Amino acid sequence: QTYKFRLYPNKKQEEQLLWTLEKCRLVYNDMLAGLNKEEKPNRLKLQSMLPELKKQYPELKGVYSKVLQYEVYKLFSNLKGLGELKKKGRKVGRLRFKGKGWFKTFTYNQSGFKLIDTNKRLKSLHLSKIGDNISIRVHRKIDGNIKQITIKKHCSGKWYANMVTERNNKKHDKKISSVIGIDKGIKYFLTDTEGRRIENSQFLKNSLKKLRREQRRLSRKKKKSSNYNKQRIKVARVHEQITNHRIDFLHKLSRSYIDNYDMIAVENLNIKNLVRNHHLARSISDVSWSAFDNMLSYKAENANKTVVRVDPKGTSQEYKYGRDLDRDYNASLNILERGLASLPQGLRKVTPVEIEPLQKLETISASLIIETGSLFQNHK
Incomplete structure (x- = not known):
């Protein structure tokens, strides 16, 4: 299940969020360049290139590692989607490089985040390599364990956190009457x-x-x-x-x-x-x-x-x-x-x-x- 909550970062936190978006864009574009050169793209091969990329761009060490790994995953998911459309006979082009300001999301998958209950109207969200105490308005109860958080900047300038949770639903056959x-x-x-x-x-x-x-x-x-x-x-x-x-x-x-x-x-x-x-x-x-x-x-x-x-x-x-x-x-x-x-x-x-x-x-x-x-x- 997915929950969408609004973030209220201060000026310093917003600068860090925007900086992270730009570094994710850099990785996405660099990987895409390597992908277009490959006859048979291999996700694991490109992901293994991340350490070398960090040597080339030392500032990438300031981004949580799984956030960068998820950009590689997104890139291959997009490629897979294009491949499926091509199999169905649809005309498809190549994936495009992302220009400045066109990258709107980055994702923490499995780890690197923590939701902190402050007993106030606004709770706090910790994001590794970005910081603690990012104010978040949790307006409804979260059922299950949070497995993934995607940070998104809306075109209106507002920030949101999309949280994916995992629940153990015990299903049973129910007599249908209404x-x-x-x-x-x-x-x-x-x-x-x-x-x-x-x-x-x-x-x-x-x-x-x-x-x-x-x-x-x-x-x-x-x-x-x-x-x-x-x-x-x-x-x-x-x-x-x-x-x-x-x-x-x-x-x-x-x-x-x-x-x-x-x-x-x-x-x-x-x-x-x-x-x-x-x-x-x-x-x-x-x-x-x-x-x-x-x-x-x-x-x-x-x-x-x-x-x-x-x-x-x-x-x-x-x-x-x-x-x-x-x-x-x-x-x-x-x-x-x-x-x-x-x-x-x-x-x-x-x-x-x-x-x-x-x-x-x-x-x-x-x-x-x-x-x-x-x-x-x-x-x-």
């Missing part, structure tokens, strides 16, 4: 089998006017000037605000379904193919179906719940419950039926024939979910 089917859409973010339609709040569309205004102001500034950098941060903060509002909504909505149902059936949509429709691409990206599905999946795994993905083909065209039903609601019923049919008989208490369609649907605004923190706060 089930629901979900159909995703553009006009309504989703429609479920209990007659709820969640309005699409269109976070990007609602902020587009402000975003375009800030981008126009940026275009009038001289590049690389002080005013240009200040305005660039303003644009980045608008983007960050849009993302934060969207993620907040998706977290609260997905948590509502996980807490109240044993099994959730959703469509297995191919988002990449859908966004090729240029008329709908922006709207599809704005609703973030993939992010919602991912949240459902990992939250269900942690809560010992079940998420079933079904074939979306024909879910809106099959009218088993009468043609008078709302199109999206009808699709959600078909999705639930397919989801139940895919479960082992011994796990389910509910069968497809027990589904009874509703004639009246309830529309719920996204803003209400954000304000109350739950879909069921006032609708149960």
Whole structure:
């Protein structure tokens, strides 16, 4: 499981974080240069070159060794991804060198970090070779042991720590009694089998006017000037605000379904193919179906719940419950039926024939979910 917490480094700590980013960029670019010369790149061979690289650049000794080793791992992961795309017939180029300011993350893997409880609102994070007492706002309980921390500088200038934890989840077969089917859409973010339609709040569309205004102001500034950098941060903060509002909504909505149902059936949509429709691409990206599905999946795994993905083909065209039903609601019923049919008989208490369609649907605004923190706060 991954947790994202904001860091509040002081001026000296921020200088050290930025310095570490630059040294990681140096290693990445140097290794990439060696990689492009190799006919058959070997990760272990390049990693063994790190000691020589430290002799060439003595300042690298000021960076924790596993941080540098992880840059080699990232480089080969990127290369592996390109290789897989090439096997699928996609046209791929070469990995690019990272210019100054384009390197945003570095990672402590397994060791070199420690979270210190200060009994205050802000805790302290120790990062080897960077320093102690980096203030961090841990706004939620961390379950499991922290195995990895990635430090990231956002375009808005803010710093974050992404922590990956390992938990021993004891899974057991649970009788499924409460089930629901979900159909995703553009006009309504989703429609479920209990007659709820969640309005699409269109976070990007609602902020587009402000975003375009800030981008126009940026275009009038001289590049690389002080005013240009200040305005660039303003644009980045608008983007960050849009993302934060969207993620907040998706977290609260997905948590509502996980807490109240044993099994959730959703469509297995191919988002990449859908966004090729240029008329709908922006709207599809704005609703973030993939992010919602991912949240459902990992939250269900942690809560010992079940998420079933079904074939979306024909879910809106099959009218088993009468043609008078709302199109999206009808699709959600078909999705639930397919989801139940895919479960082992011994796990389910509910069968497809027990589904009874509703004639009246309830529309719920996204803003209400954000304000109350739950879909069921006032609708149960």
